Amino acid sequence: MAMVASDISRSAARPTVAGRALATYKLIGVEPISGACGCEISGVDLRQPLAADMIAEIMTAFEHFAVIVFRDQDLTPEEHKAFSRYFGEIMELPQAPTYGDHRDMQEVRREADEPENVVPSFENFHTDSPFLLRPPKCIVMRALDVPRWGGDTAFSNAYLVYENLSDGLKQLLDGLEVVYSGADIWSKNEKLPPEKRLRLRESHDLTPDQLTSVHPAVRVHPITGRKALYVTTAYFKHFVGWSEAESRALLAYLQSLAQQLHYHCRVKWQKNTLIVWDNRFTLHRGVHDFKFERRHLVRTTVLGERPLGPTDLRAQ
Numbered sequence: 063m064a065m066v067a068s069d070i071s072r073s074a075a076r077p078t079v080a081g082r083a084l085a086t087y088k089l090i091g092v093e094p095i096s097g098a099c100g101c102e103i104s105g106v107d108l109r110q111p112l113a114a115d116m117i118a119e120i121m122t123a124f125e126h127f128a129v130i131v132f133r134d135q136d137l138t139p140e141e142h143k144a145f146s147r148y149f150g151e152i153m154e155l156p157q158a159p160t161y162g163d164h165r166d167m168q169e170v171r172r173e174a175d176e177p178e179n180v181v182p183s184f185e186n187f188h189t190d191s192p193f194l195l196r197p198p199k200c201i202v203m204r205a206l207d208v209p210r211w212g213g214d215t216a217f218s219n220a221y222l223v224y225e226n227l228s229d230g231l232k233q234l235l236d237g238l239e240v241v242y243s244g245a246d247i248w249s250k251n252e253k254l255p256p257e258k259r260l261r262l263r264e265s266h267d268l269t270p271d272q273l274t275s276v277h278p279a280v281r282v283h284p285i286t287g288r289k290a291l292y293v294t295t296a297y298f299k300h301f302v303g304w305s306e307a308e309s310r311a312l313l314a315y316l317q318s319l320a321q322q323l324h325y326h327c328r329v330k331w332q333k334n335t336l337i338v339w340d341n342r343f344t345l346h347r348g349v350h351d352f353k354f355e356r357r358h359l360v361r362t363t364v365l366g367e368r369p370l371g372p373t374d375l376r377a378q
């Protein structure tokens with residue numbers, strides 16, 4: 063059958079993945095994980111300081127795929143931090159347990175004898191710490207110990223969720239703000255049965271006021287201007303000017319969209335896998351489908367900008 067003109071122009075166009083045309087990479091290997099987000103990067107040794115042109119390619123892949131995965135990276139904590147600083151300033155978190163003596167690293171750990179339902183509130187897709195005035199830009203996480211099967215981390219692309227909404231709902235969300243608060247997580251945690259409690263950091267320097275923030279429901283990338291949904295159940299209180307019941311109804315619908323498989327990628331951890339994910343424009347969740355095995359991941363958290371909304375862009 064003869065090709066029509068539109069087919070020819072499409073086949074000549076650069077391949078499209080994660081909602082954008084694939085860039086050309088000269089120094090690193092880039093293999094997309096799914097059509098929605100995530101790529102594996104090869105040809106980089108993260109123990110070494112990296113050349114500026116290689117960092118630029120890694121950042122291009124990070125902006126495009128929002129989740130970048132490196133394999134076989136046997137790093138010391140200092141090497142892990144040095145790589146993280148290419149993305150920005152490392153921050154401490156008030157709530158997540160720290161890793162050993164490193165106050166500026168956190169750990170996610172489940173021992174082999176712990177039940178699989180130990181972190182119920184984070185079994186939904188979420189972004190980390192949206193209650194902070196400047197929530198994390200990205201998380202740099204490395205696997206020390208992984209189950210033989212299961213314990214993957216899944217990601218959902220919040221740009222694509224927003225881009226696939228109707229114009230009517232986009233317009234509504236563009237004008238909305240969300241109140242997020244982490245002020246009550248310690249008191250809520252204490253009321254849970256011990257086996258369901260989160261491992262939380264016991265002390266931090268933030269005041270209750272610093273644990274609550276109002277952010278736009280639609281977040282805009284500060285450089286590209288691309289828009290993404292920034293509404294998620296974890297720490298959500300309500301939309302500004304809306305009742306809690308109204309807020310929860312819309313939230314439930316929006317959260318259901320993030321579950322759809324065509325927005326996802328899923329990464330299987332191996333020992334020394336390192337993942338950097340954009341915490342501003344993706345949602346993530348650990349998959350707790352493993353039993354009687356240890357899972358130990360360590361991470362740094364990189365400080366983000368105060369979230370920009372569509373009205374902030376118009377004001378510039």
Ligand SMILES: [Fe+2]
Nearest residue numbers: 184189190346
């Ligand atoms: Fe998380």
